[in-house]
Amino acid sequence: MNQNPFTTIQTVKTALTFALLLGLSGITLAGQAPGPLSAPDVPVTHRDRIYAAEQFSNTVSVTDPADNKLLGVIRLGDPTPGNLSPLYRGQLLVHGLGFSPDRRTLAVVSIGSNSVSFIDTATNAVRHVTYVGRSPHEAFYTPDGKEVWVTVRGENYISVIDAATFAEKTRITVAAGPGMQIFSPDGKYGYICSSFNPEVAVVTVADHKVVARVKQESPFCPNIAATPDGKQVWFTLKDIGKTQVFEARPPFRLLKTLETGAITNHVNFAHTAAGTFAYVTIGGLNQVKVFRTDDFSQVAAIPVGALPHGLWPSGDGTRIYVGLENADSLAAIDTATNQVVANVPVGQAPQAVVYVPNAVAEGAGTQGLQPIGMAAQTTQLKLVPVANGKPAAGAAAPTSVTLFDQGLLQVLQASVTGLQPRQPYVLALASRTDGTGPLEPLATFNTNPAGAAIVNAIGPIRQVVQGIAGTEARRYLVIAPSGDGKPAAPVQVQAM
Incomplete structure (x- = not known):
């Protein structure tokens, strides 16, 4: 069928205009999790930031990956015993992290104070604090940036927060103890694993309906991630030392169960010229294990340090940053060699880690940061x-x-x-x-x-x-x- 030349020209113009607007607005996407595989990689620069949530110092550390330098910490609360006061107003047990698709807002979950702190990545200032139900664990933005889903692990629901107003707009009822949620790169599905019940709930983002349940081999899942190609979902089982994989699309069939090791913590992905690889932190072995996502074969076991927990890829997949919970540091892994190439001191007991490409569009991005102090x-x-x-x-x-x-x-x-x-x-x-x-x-x-x-x-x-x-x-x-x-x-x- 012949296409109208005028329509073709208009389509091209629209596409170019959209691309220009994306560039001007500072939005950058990458073919790395949690973005789609089709988006371009973002090379490492001084505009990028690595954030780690540290639950004993109640801080969020801020690191520049271009030279692996700690810039300082965002202090959200006080150490013990100051945080035991009945008049204490800070956050307690800073633990979970997520970030908006435009890379301008960080969502920080504090388990002990039942809160989500929304932080401006350019200024490191807390823009708003939203309080939710008992013991939230993780929070993440939907790919369209309109909602923030918070797993309220001490109860039986997802708190859905309006990203514009920071107010809870609705709740999604799931099995008690939702551990973490992540979304398909196309924004159609949310995947919610459980820390108290052996099931993953699959929810349609558009209408918040549970459309499927996937069996977990054990009740305790702390972490879940979707591959950038939108084909697989991986989740970890901390209590039995396993990692499971299922199809990200209907019928959500279980594909593989991997014996990964005691205290299996978090999983994430790096897409490189050699393929897409899953990186899994194994706390009991002080290792990060690396698996191919096409045949599930293990290709490396990387010694990283004491009790690896959260991890996240750089915007170009050349590095994976790992929080070492019992070493108070970040380990930087070169994905080409699967070797640790740097260590960065951070706050006490880092939990979730996120890498945010182009988090600081202009300026130094060090406003509001404090020295690490006693946390070191x-x-x-x-x-x-x-x-x-x-x-x-x-x-x-x-x-x-x-x-x-x-x-x-x-x-x-x-x-x-x-x-x-x-x-x-x-x-x-x-x-x-x-x-x-x-x-x-x-x-x-x-x-x-x-x-x-x-x-x-x-x-x-x-x-x-x-x-x-x-x-x-x-x-x-x-x-x-x-x-x-x-x-x-x-x-x-x-x-x-």
């Missing part, structure tokens, strides 16, 4: 297995421990692996290096099906461990089985 003060320890009543010589350390300095107190976080599945244990202090003698419990916990756990305690732990002013004996961290409320002989002891 941490101490790392390791626990090793016990064999024949003694620390196993030359054994790998299955448990990493970090003390996050909060001033008078420290938050202790242990990334525990190498134990029996679904069993009770106690993290305790011993007066002897081999763990023998009386134990002083710090925290009790149960391991997950992979024999792992994330264990927290708070108090003047460093002072107790080191001995106060030399008047008390030094203490040593141990892990022991617990039965009838009493600890047995330790199975892991502090490495000397």
